[in-house]
Amino acid sequence: MSSTTIPILRYRDAGAAIDWLCRAFGFQVFLRVDGGPGVEHARLTLEKNMVMLASIGRKGGLEQRFRTPDMAGGVTQCILMTVTSPDRIYESAVAAGARIIDEIADFEFGGRMFSCEDIESHVWTFSSNDPWKKLW
DSSP, X not given: OOOOOOOEEEETTHHHHHHXXXXXXXXXXXXXXXXXXXXXXXXXXXXXXXXXXXXXXXXXXXXXXXXXXXXHTXXXXXXXEEOSOHHHHHHHHHHTTOEEEEEEEEOTTSSEEEEEEOTTOOEEEEEOSOTTSOOO
């Protein structure tokens, strides 16, 4: 089973964020539309996961509500990606300079996981735990 919930993020420098997310976490660019002052829309994939992102400041009612973590004074959400090898992603994230919040470790509910911040302080958690598996 897979989820169709897709996080939507905004970055001050979405182009640099895309490059970094691909290098650090192994995302692939599924779609990228440049326009305006930066990236108009992008879709990145990692295994069965997808995120959408763009540059902050686009026009529209929804767009005016977005804040980057530094604009908000901290994070307001965290993105969890279920992946086959969080250890591999951890190593590439460290090499790319990710700020590690929680080191890679066995998770109390199964699998392995770690949490980190990207170059604009969005928080990411990568886990091999199956969130669809009932615990009790």
